[in-house]
Amino acid sequence: MGRGPSPSPTQGYVNQGKRVPKEAVGISGELESMINEHLKSKGSSTLGNLGNLRQGAGPNYNAYSEMDYCVSNNVASGGYTNQTIGREYDKISYGKEAKPSKEQSGSLCRAVSTRMDPEQLKIMGNEDYKNGRFAEALALYDAAIAIDPNKASYRSNRSAALTALGRLLEAVFECREAIRIESHYQRAHHRLGNLHLRLGETDKALYHYKQAGPDADPDEIAKAKTLQVYLNKCTEARRFGDWITLITTTNNAISSGADSAPQIYALQAEALLKLRRHQDADKVMSRCPKFDVDECTKFFGPIGNANLLVTQAQVDLVAGRFEDALEAAQKATRLDSNSKEANKVMRKARAVTSARAKGNELFKASKFHEACIAYGEGLDYDPYNSVLLCNRAACRSKLGQFDKAIDDCNTALNLRPSYSKARLRRADCNAKLERWEASIQDYEILLKETPEDEEVKRALLEAQAQLQKQAT
Numbered sequence: 001m002g003r004g005p006s007p008s009p010t011q012g013y014v015n016q017g018k019r020v021p022k023e024a025v026g027i028s029g030e031l032e033s034m035i036n037e038h039l040k041s042k043g044s045s046t047l048g049n050l051g052n053l054r055q056g057a058g059p060n061y062n063a064y065s066e067m068d069y070c071v072s073n074n075v076a077s078g079g080y081t082n083q084t085i086g087r088e089y090d091k092i093s094y095g096k097e098a099k100p101s102k103e104q105s106g107s108l109c110r111a112v113s114t115r116m117d118p119e120q121l122k123i124m125g126n127e128d129y130k131n132g133r134f135a136e137a138l139a140l141y142d143a144a145i146a147i148d149p150n151k152a153s154y155r156s157n158r159s160a161a162l163t164a165l166g167r168l169l170e171a172v173f174e175c176r177e178a179i180r181i182e183s184h185y186q187r188a189h190h191r192l193g194n195l196h197l198r199l200g201e202t203d204k205a206l207y208h209y210k211q212a213g214p215d216a217d218p219d220e221i222a223k224a225k226t227l228q229v230y231l232n233k234c235t236e237a238r239r240f241g242d243w244i245t246l247i248t249t250t251n252n253a254i255s256s257g258a259d260s261a262p263q264i265y266a267l268q269a270e271a272l273l274k275l276r277r278h279q280d281a282d283k284v285m286s287r288c289p290k291f292d293v294d295e296c297t298k299f300f301g302p303i304g305n306a307n308l309l310v311t312q313a314q315v316d317l318v319a320g321r322f323e324d325a326l327e328a329a330q331k332a333t334r335l336d337s338n339s340k341e342a343n344k345v346m347r348k349a350r351a352v353t354s355a356r357a358k359g360n361e362l363f364k365a366s367k368f369h370e371a372c373i374a375y376g377e378g379l380d381y382d383p384y385n386s387v388l389l390c391n392r393a394a395c396r397s398k399l400g401q402f403d404k405a406i407d408d409c410n411t412a413l414n415l416r417p418s419y420s421k422a423r424l425r426r427a428d429c430n431a432k433l434e435r436w437e438a439s440i441q442d443y444e445i446l447l448k449e450t451p452e453d454e455e456v457k458r459a460l461l462e463a464q465a466q467l468q469k470q471a472t
Helices: 030-040 102-113 118-130 134-147 152-164 168-181 186-198 202-211 218-239 243-255 262-274 278-287 293-318 322-335 340-364 368-381 386-398 402-415 420-432 436-449 454-471
Strands: 012-014 018-020
Touching: 118 134, 118 152, 134 152, 152 168, 152 186, 168 186, 168 293, 186 202, 186 218, 202 218, 218 243, 218 262, 243 262, 262 278, 262 293, 278 293, 293 322, 293 340, 322 340, 340 368, 340 386, 368 386, 386 402, 386 420, 402 420, 420 436, 420 454, 436 454
Parallel strands: none
Antiparallel strands: 012 018
């Protein structure tokens, strides 16, 4: 199906000029109540963690051009009995968008389906979508689909709303359903091409652009081909272990349209880990879209998603999130039990987690020598773990081994320059060795980061006073 006509000029206006069908004006509040209760059950008053909400709509997103306004033949032929539909836009408060339970969806949809025309629900959803009320639009498309699940345009519009909410993988599945219903639906093919582009699937993007006919822009096709070149370069750089080039090419891929492709972010994080730039790797993965594990498995396949989880586990481990690392590694091994890398990371995560727990207990008991050994056992599995290095530095400081403690702190800070605990420990050790200039330098950095920290202020003043005393 191609693009349909715009909303009819016979539509009326309610509530500060918002357009809805004339037959919708001033009638039953039952639908309003049902949708309101349905969405209130979903959570808070903000659109929360929806995959990657800040990237949801993507650049140059135009709500007016995204919706399918095709008027249903069922409406034209009177195939549905159209009850009058009432809704006051400004009274409805929608909450955090999340997938509703089957029971919630069922109660809403059964009530709506007994009396509502799905085409009118779609029109109302389109109006919400145009005005940026994507959660509201999604609820109305859901209701329309419950009445007529085999209408391709409802599925396609639902995909647009999901995309705007950052739920890209769900949007892909919905677009596929629209195309299953209507295989030559050009708008759905175009929409699916755009989604595959953002998810770094260039072959699929180009296929669907071809099926989209005139809906596909030549610039979009050129963009997909450019991205394809960068992805090939990423594969080559990784194969040869050229980590600097891999960082550059993954950045190029992301800026070329693959802004929601977790596999590309994971490649960049892997390169940074290889270069021991742990802090940068953590930043990259924090920008990576957060999709549901089951949806990722459905989209990327078990092995593909296991690879993503392995990288996430490695990043969690170097950032000191040991329990999260272990959980991600366990999920990876369940998805791909034959993966040597997943099993290796899980063994490392277990050993490091156990070593830290054992070391912490010994440290609390003032058994600093034994604690130092325990942390060292963890470092045998992960020699560049900044948390274990910093913890061992604390033990060495307690044992009067200040130079060795400083060495551990230096290594930790090279891995994670903003690791304030390691910097504070190094400043304290340098102060104990009366290396006042080095101590002052660290205290000044810490004070810039936490200007309200009174302990750091006092330590800095003391070091400055001692340096001045030493000079005289």
